[in-house]
Amino acid sequence: MIKNNNKNIKNSLVIQIFFGLIFGIILAWFSKNYAMAIGVFGDLFVNILKSISPLLVLVLTITSVANYNEGQKNNIRKIVILYLLSTFSAVIIALISSHLIPQTLTLPSTNTTITTKPSNTLEILRTLLMSMVTNPIESLMKANYISILLWGISLGFAFRHSSNTTRSLLNDIAAAVTQLVHLIIKFAPIGICGLVASSLALTGFSVLQQYADLLSLLLGCMFLIALLFNPLIVWYILRCNPYPLVFTCLRESGMTAFFTRSSAANIPVNIILAKKLNLNPETYTVSIPIGANISMPGASITITVLTLAAIHTLGINLDLSTTILFSLIASLCACGASSIASGSLLLIPVICHVFGIPNEVAMQVVAIGFIISILQDSAETALNSSAAILFTAAVCMAEKRHKLNKNI
Template structure:
């Protein structure tokens, strides 16, 4: 039975996802009515991921910090610096691209009324800090990943001096939750089939054509980060051709994240890839959950481009100091959008308010964002999640990388074979 199953069903999750994508498109074309009803499969899959992702982030960070080896401290610091650098640089790139290719939106400007005076960045920082100290139970219920990150780190340090049985219990809990997520991820092809077929049957891609320029600018900026900026940072660390590693991370992590649209839900995929690459578990079990919260280059691009498009539409001038403020705010808000599908769009009113744009106009921009959300949010998450494992692998390799015996991809990625002496 197993031999027959393996003959017709590919073992690779990526291959299964591609087949489900093609099947979903064909099903939507053949039967529009039943394709819409098949959307329940996608909703079940996404809701299952949303339900387990907050608990997964909390437990993984708690367990990793509590059993963390002191020798890996500087490695984690360098990975976090790369995460933040990529997020901020993505905002700068989006800022420059929006100046070179200004976008104008169709907005109902009669709702403008009196323009509100620009607020201070301290207001954003205040909300950001308040979200960090949310009750942990409430943070789990509301999927507040910034608060969960803080609680996970705090509890992890608190458990550092616990007894060995306590560490064993934490590790067992972490393993149990990870197994649940793996079971959910095995259903990814079915969920993606439902998502693709229902989306195409209900809306299709016709509605995207009226915003092709805006969508093209967003995707163009993300592609530049994926294929130029991130590889440059990787090359800077390892001094070798970075693209074999870049393409591996995109294939194994980016494709899955493209459809799940949640960096937090894609953590098990990145962890599995890190294990295949033979990276140090003491490093990637800490860096990947943290990256799912602060490595948000895609969200930073979305917030910056949409905000500047709104300002161009309303003829609001943007000087150099204000542009720098926008990049900083976009980076901070991008981190606040962590792990949530469409989270960057939901934070648009916060950024718009800082620059004196009323909520009525900001919500129109959010509505436009949801029109292109099918491709924008998917590409954004693929960039965010693949960057997590990419920078983790790069820093591990630069730190006198020695792959473990379980590194299954040594024959597939030439970059690992040519190690430093």
């Protein structure tokens, strides 16, 4: 009953966001004055997200590192490697696609001054290192995400030696912060209505084309990973036609995840599918929950494309070495995006901070992400969740085939 209620809540939120979007467009069409007035709700929504995001990143980082379990079997390691490979490859595909079809955004804010001007990789690395050693309280106050990540990882390792009671407390704190973010996101339809109405009133309806182009690029990259790159990995493992397994995972896992918009909520669906495929339970009972946290090719595409849109908008140039650094950071951020719906959007400021993009601009990009999240977040979750069961199935099937050949 609880799971069904959660699904209904998420589905109703999607419908509410859709109607908020439509109402914002209609309001901007008929009355610019009212559209500008209701824009205060959009500004309020963005400012609340700006306030809660640093705390969210810190708490989730500490909790995930503190609860990490070592000593998993070798086949689990293979599956985890495939998860990370798919996530990193998605970043590369998104990078290439964004350079071939660069996206720029019309941002309401006039404060688009770059706080640092990274001309080369060495300067970016220096900025990165200096940002890491900032006082943790100051980092939270100024939304210094790089420092927040470092302190979160450090505290997480320290808490790994703590008692079960302490780790349970950390989990409760993380759950409380996550619940607060869920509460904030429930007001997304009102915030998006205000954002769309005020944006259209200021910039005109040409901005809708920008959103459509951005969404098309995001979905195109996700289709490339789902239907080309992931099947290539499965073919390499099984040495047979991968598409029957790929389409099975997309149909039975991806379709459900598309509507629930939660990899965690889709864990039972993936476990049922693993049983139907007759996979090794000792493997899938471990790998599928792990996959719900680190199988994030869809999240990495979202983070990469939207951040590069901000970078292109501000005219920041990336050389090859800087692009490699960008890829690594984006992949790491994607693996931390799993705990809440639209979590990938809230990690965009992490990368933006490295390139000197003001937090105000970064959060405006996040707000645009929420506007297109009706399809973006659903497709992202479908890709993330279906990839988790796909690679688990591929490794289990390869292991079973190896045992059969060995017995023969």
